[in-house]
Amino acid sequence: MKHLLEEEKKINCRPVRKSLKEYARGIAGGLLFSFPLLFTMEVWWAGFMATPMQLLLLVVVTYVLLLGYNRYAGLRADTSWRTIIIDSVEEMGIGILISFLVLLMLNRIQFHDMALEEIMGKTIIEAMVVSIGVSIGTAQLGVSSEDDESRPEEETNDASGTKWSLDMGLVVLAFCGAIIVGGNVAPTEEVVMLAVEAEAIHLLVMALASLFISVVVVFFSDFKGSVEKAPDNLVYGLIVDTCVSYVVALAASAFSLWFFGRFDGVSFDVAVAECIVLGVLASLGASAGRLLIR
Template structure:
């Protein structure tokens, strides 16, 4: 059954808001603008393909539409990439990063680099920020999507890693920390990251986290 237009528009708006919320620091990062400025066309194609695979995995296991078919998952992923291109283009234009003196390839590179991370933010924002209370009124439970298998966990972890690491990965500060920190401190950062991930997944009950637990842990 086709959802009402108002619901679709609400989903798009929610997704774009989520995309901005999760990727706004990246849109303001000069290093990312430069990465798109100098990126080779083949690398951009590979980047788009990799993000599309991540979106397919995320939408299949944790997407907003609980009973979506494979074709609907593909459509959702394409829509999210399209919205990412729109959001990234509009904001880069307002920030003065799309100018007439730039070549077409330089402009496309900037937009694509920014838009793909925005698309991941849109996917996560749409599924995690919306509809969390639906189906719970009156004591009912929201229908569960496919429980994530090992492949699902990899897709979720990949999306999360790209989304959050991209906020800092292109900066020079990361290289400086890696070069100046002792091995013990680096190992401590790894353990702290794992501990934070465990707390998010098993303790503070983010929306959808219960679906990633094994039945014995539920």
């Protein structure tokens, strides 16, 4: 209880300048990761066609992802769940505001011609990806030395006792990365066209390329957060980590394609092909996203 009170006091006493910098980073991240979607016609149509239940499901899924990201990567390991919940709500609110203002600027929201349901649908669909970008931007675009120094040493010393938490964090971050990257392409007709026209050999090559991308990014890219496995664990680590990343990428692809109606009126084979096609991009996002927790 004392720890929570001290943390709450620190949050309440946070300088206005620091808060403004965090908001600025969040806005920059939101725009950086979501501008392609904000300029995509298929997403505008999805906002017009989406049902209230679909929008509610999207909000819930996005909020869970924000909670997961802030728990495992966006905030310090000793941050309370109360702070994580509040920050996630703030990020979603900023995402909604950014989406509304950008769509208004682009003349995609017209109060005299559109029903309230259509305006809300467009804004909510766009805002969900924007809010994930806001969360990433706040945490990653400008980490100060003060933030680095405030990380407790026991965070690294107790790693062996939190393996399950670490694995869950990897899955959550991989899913966030896959949604951010793959979600920009999921609404487009090109995914369906490529899936319909692809032959079995093309799909096999796409799947192998996705696996290869995951291996390169996570193990051999020398990106910040990439890992070097010991020789005796190299093969096992390559197989397990790569398969997890690809499965998460396919799951994110399937969810994105389903939400934007890309499974409507197509056979099961075509739906699977769509997931493999989008999985090439999503696997890149999943692999890069996993590095945020390393």
